[in-house]
Amino acid sequence: MLFDLHPKEHRKELFGRDSELEYLLEQLLAGNWVVVGGQREIGKTSLVKVAIRELKEKHGFKGAYVNLRGVRSLNALLTSLIPEMNSSRVKLDLSFSVNFIMGSAGIQVKRDAKAVSSLNELLNSVHEDLVIAFDEVQELSQASKQFLDILGNVFSSNSRVRFLFTGSYIGVTRILINPPSTSPLHGRPPVILNLRPFNDNTSRVFLRKGMREIGVDFNGEEEVVKRLDGVVGWLTLFGNFYAVRKIGLEEALNFAESEGKKIMIGEFEHFLENKNNKIVYTTLMDVIKVANKWRDIKRGMEIAIGQIDDKELSLALDSLVGNNFIEKVGRGEYRIIDPLLRKIDYSKILKPRL
Structure with a gap:
């Protein structure tokens, strides 16, 4: 169902991303690693989960999905x-000799095993085609050097393992995309697949199809x-309020905006x-x-908070761009990407909540 709020896992549930899905599968089958980018609620997790299922069902892969939210x-x-x-x-089917034992519950790490050697052994012990999706990989930026060393080791040692990453273009993700000459991944950058919002027509078709699935007339x-x-997460949220929960149009829109702003x-x-x-x-x-x-x-910032250094302002803008809160639309021009981000009063975020 299009208006189901959970990430999609079947191709038939994934709307408007056929070309992106085919390209993603093509790259993974060719042995390339892929970074899926794009603003929040744009459908990255759904695309990744559907790709894993397709690889498992049609190409004999094993697949693992790991949400790295909060994993530092x-x-x-x-x-x-x-x-x-x-x-x-x-x-x-795995075989270990150093850091793991096989217990009744499966793989277990030995008491004094180190994370780096354990991850290297685990990933290099795979003898079947396996795709691992790391969702929100930028969360690991604090451990980027060791993490990238592990990935470089796997790239060189085990071609049966392919990685699929999602995340903001900062920290470890940025280094993955453009590894320096000292990186073990230098000369082996992943493919970048950036998801964009639906255009107006695709958004309208999405809403009509979702309504038809539930038997709701809608204009x-x-x-x-x-x-x-054209943010599919917000369109889905509205559709769920309006068609599934049977809330009126204006109220459903208000609920979607309110809940989306909280997110x-x-x-x-x-x-x-x-x-x-x-x-x-x-x-x-x-x-x-x-x-x-x-x-x-800069003028607006100095009116609001006083003098700000050019470098500090540029770094802050770059960070917001890298985290998909704003985008650079021209030379020295920026805009907030998401319609609900534009409705938030950011001055209240740092105030204590009663």
Whole structure:
């Protein structure tokens, strides 16, 4: 069902991404690794999950999906990966000699095993075609050097393992895409697949098809697309409120905007967690609602918070671009990508909540 709020896992549920899915499968079957990028709620996880299922059902691959949200260390990565490798969905035939034992529950890490050597052994012990999807890979940026060393080792040693990454274009993701000459992945960059919002016509067709699936007559596509744009996550959220929960058009739109804003505020707060100058980012988002050119943005920032160094401003803008909160649309021009991001009052984010 198109208006199901869970990530899609079957091709028939995936709307408007046929060409992207075929390209993704083609690249993985050719042995390439792939980074799937794009703004939040654009359908990255659904595309990845459908690709894994297609590879399993039609090409004999094993497949593992690991959500890295909150995973900041290699120990945490190992802890997240092992249950998926033990899953009945994967059923890998593995052989170990150093860091693991095979117990009744599957793979178990020995007590004093180190994360780096354990991950290297685990991934190089695979003797079947396996695709592993790491969702939100930028979360591992604090451990990027060791993580990239592991990936370089696997790339050189085990061609049966292919990786599929999603994430913002920062930290470890940026290095993956453009590895320096000192990186073990230098000269082996992954393919980049960037998902864009649906255009207006595709958005309207998505809404009509979703409504037909549930047997609902609907003619409010223009208003929905005007307010939610072509972001499939928000269109799906509206469709669920309107067609599944039987809420009126205006109320369903308001609910979709309200719930979507909560999601995006949570994403922005997560982004701010490791930032020392949080007020720069919250103020910058509010300023970009009304100013798009670099010089106007700087003027707005200095009116709001006082003098700001050119370098600090540029780094903050680059960080927001890399995290898919804003996009650079021309030389020195920026805009907020998501329609619901444009509706948030960022000045309230840093205030204590009662």
